[in-house]
Amino acid sequence: MRLLLVEDNQRLAETTKKGLEKESFTVDWFDTLSDAAAALETVSYDAVVLDLGLPDGDGLELLSNLRKKGSSTPVLILTARDGIDERVRGLDGGADDYLLKPFALEELIARIRALLRRPGGALGLLLIAGNVSFDTTAREVLVDDKPISVSRREMGVLEQLMRRNGRVVPKDVLEDKLYGFGEEVTSNSVEVHISRLRKRLLKAKASITVHTLRGVGYLLSEDT
């Protein structure tokens, strides 16, 4: 899951980013409207966490542009202003939720998860393929109901593959979901995670196989 965090308070942004990453989200952080808008042009985010008072304008502008373009990406507004007007304007402008500053990180995470679990949201509760189940809320992978250990990025790979079970997942889509801006992606990073994941699945006797379609991407299938 890749999130866009737009917040100009550096300290708050850094703690929030760190906290979200610990929960296995990939986070891109920007402190201006213009940088955030540029990022939204190139990346399809699963959700946006948006501060309203930004150095180059009001976060609500970004929200309104996003909705004008027909995007339904969930947006959670962060605001220090407790005036009811701001909240109403935000929700009227197409925000899905809001949180008043100061907030507890746990609450932000819970709210984001709730947004992602909405119908059409990026987070389905439980993904199942063959004898493998993936609890996307607890971030736990089970084979025959027994938990197996999987690294954060391998989990990200598996999640995308399971969401598109039986359909091709292009390599660049995986890279996009797994790495934020400024994170180094070597050309074989995804292959490395796929290969480790395959070993783990094999060892746990999972009844699913990850296929490589050279030059195209990856495909998950259930063994028969």
Ligand code: CA
């Ligand atoms: Ca601000």
